[in-house]
Amino acid sequence: MTVRMEDVSKRFGRQWVIKQFSEAFHTDTIYGIRGRNGSGKSTLLRMLSGQLSPSRGRVVFQKAGVAIPPDRIYRYVSWTGPYFEVVEELTVLEMLTFHFRLKPAAEGMTPAIILDRTGLTPFADRPLLDCSSGMRQRILLATALYAAAPILLLDEPTVTLDREAAEWFEAELQRFAVGRLTVIASNDPRDLKACASVTDL
Template sequence: MLEIRNVVKQFGKNVTAVSDVSLTLERGVVGLIGHNGAGKTTLMQMIATLMRPSSGQIVFDGVDIVKKPDHMRRRLGFLPQDFGVYPNLSALEFMQYFAALKGVRDPARIRYLLELVNLHDKADRPAAAFSGGMRRRLGIAQALLNDPEILVVDEPTAGLDPEERLRFRNLLADLGFNKLVIISTHIVSDVETIAGQLAIMNKGSLVVCDTPEAILNHARGRVWAASVEAADYDALRARVHVLHAQRQGQTVALRITHGQSPCAGAQLVEPSLEEALMAQRQALQEAA
């Protein structure tokens, strides 16, 4: 179990990147969602013991890892957003190098991981020549060398094509059966089908932490579909939160989040997870 207790991270006197965040995370896939600048990467770096919180505790299996970071580092796999490779090393040599750094001496472990991420037939190719998706898969392989209990992955699908994104999501979903996998992303589709828990951050604070189904339930009754005349669109947009708008001739087809019917002819619809998250954020703003 990983417990984050009232964690704060400040830079200087005026910048608070993470503000009083508390979370309890169990085995499975957890999606950490928020816009760029929401505090996701800072929180993940503190979990990975790359950065110390200004205050608060991060406790793994009863041990405060802020005071004893080695307790986490031995059991952690980490893939940062910017993952580079050494230009003169093949994929196999790259893995052998990181295995030596992590004290892993079993060559079969390296071969197994390259096969797990579907790179076994490219083991002797220079890693620098790999596509973005192949590099990310190689990054996951190196993060798994020490068979970690916690895998932390920051923006895993940035820059990947749709096929690679799907392959990467499936790999992370499989790993989540036996480990705690924390995925930081601002792309909801990266985690909506694989995460059992979603933690939503905004401006350094934790907005909500719940299951996808619970988040969808909260949004039901707040998402509407409507069609309005193009001439009326600007006035409507000024008083309600428009999720999507598509012009269709002289009319505009809309998806809107609002506590009550936003206009004549509006119909309640089943929200997508992305719409549910936006609806929940809007509801919190209205309540503030």
């Protein structure tokens, strides 16, 4: 997979958030995007996910040299960020089961295995409403890390994670970024440690 941002600018109302940004992202590489609050990191991820169009320039998605139509890009993307909302009435297991019914999980990954890898088996029946923010973040990361999608987009992945959970994320990223194109947006050095290159906005 290749995602090429060509001279991309994004404007909300009168405010230009991103100006003439160009970069090519490829499979099997982890890229970092860094920048002050409001510099456009999440906006860039939204454009990489295909959910937001640039105001100028273009984002080109290609698989084996063949362009992917914009209305199909969502099938190739697994994405999470701390602002992602969850259905709080669902239990941890119900949320994972529901999610991976809509978005296929990586080969061999069942909800039970995912719970185990995430360290959340003892909390399988706990409603998300009663989960701590760190537990919720682990669940959100699990939905992205363990999806069978070749593009992995992570916004501030270790926010709210304690040291042990951050180490879990680091190890899982090493394994589940293989064969995928990964982009991490963050200012936290913990998040950017595994990145082959980091671009400042």
